[in-house]
Amino acid sequence: MLQTYSEQTLVRDLVNEFPKTADVFKSVRIDFCCGGATPIAEAAAAGGVDIGNLMANLAEVIEKSSGGETDLKVWTDSASDTIIDHVISEYHNPLREEFLNLSPYVTKVSRVHGGHRPELMKVYELYYELKKEMLEHVAKEEETVFPLIRQLDADTVEDREQALNYIKELEKEHDHAGAILKELREITSDFTPPADACGTYRLVYKRLEMLEGQTFIHVHLENNILFPRYF
Structure with a gap:
């Protein structure tokens, strides 16, 4: 389980822990499935995505969904x-x-x-x-x-x-x-x-x-x- 996350967290790890972040990545065309083994910062840079805005949007989704993630997280166990x-x-x-x-x-x-x-x-x-x-x-x-x-x-x-x-x-x-x-x-x-x-x-x-x-x-x-x- 992720205790903390940062710009260096792998995209796939964040999605595994907080599945609704997949919607954020998808909205800016960051591939969270085939390209999931990539740090968030690297994926953002490759796609020309503002890392500050991206991290803020991810934080907002995580805050709203914490405690209710089951769709994907359940499968890790x-x-x-x-x-x-x-x-x-x-x-x-x-x-x-x-x-x-x-x-x-x-x-x-x-x-x-x-x-x-x-x-x-x-x-x-x-x-x-x-x-x-x-x-x-x-x-x-x-x-x-x-x-x-x-x-x-x-x-x-x-x-x-x-x-x-x-x-x-x-x-x-x-x-x-x-x-x-x-x-x-x-x-x-x-x-x-x-x-x-x-x-x-x-x-x-x-x-x-x-x-x-x-x-x-x-x-x-x-x-x-x-x-x-x-x-």
């Missing part, structure tokens, strides 16, 4: 089995369903409006790249890596080094997904539709932003809570 089951039920399964439901809307908006909104063709391209990457990624987790993690816990894994290499591969895939989401946010001007956008257009941008938020928490649980236990 949970068994890996419990975290894995939670990730599958709360992130993998909903992710598959969301890709199934959202894809027709993304296709429709790009087809109808892409002629005069060229950024929508890029949104289409990035979305389907993300969909392919993430569906393959969660399948690999469930079929290969999560069973290996359970074996690591039970001390029954045949090749520990190979298992750890699989985990490292997942982290690289997380980085790639994070890069796609960052580009989606940039190309959509922070998921802000134009003033004359139709309802479906607005729906796509809103759900893409929600998909980003869910993916960030999903990756944070793995990169910063589950995976470090084995290195």
Whole structure:
């Protein structure tokens, strides 16, 4: 548990202790999942964020939420089995369903409006790249890596080094997904539709932003809570 924090505290450590600070980091485009192993000051400098304002905003959120943090903090003390089951039920399964439901809307908006909104063709391209990457990624987790993690816990894994290499591969895939989401946010001007956008257009941008938020928490649980236990 963090007793104190400072500009040199790692982003992931602060989010682990005070999950609502994730909203502050997200608002200034500081990556708290894939880039979580970075001191707050370094992350702020890299993003051109005023460190004084950032620390003040973090302090305000922490003061308001102290004593009520459970969404993520609870997982730092949970068994890996419990975290894995939670990730599958709360992130993998909903992710598959969301890709199934959202894809027709993304296709429709790009087809109808892409002629005069060229950024929508890029949104289409990035979305389907993300969909392919993430569906393959969660399948690999469930079929290969999560069973290996359970074996690591039970001390029954045949090749520990190979298992750890699989985990490292997942982290690289997380980085790639994070890069796609960052580009989606940039190309959509922070998921802000134009003033004359139709309802479906607005729906796509809103759900893409929600998909980003869910993916960030999903990756944070793995990169910063589950995976470090084995290195």
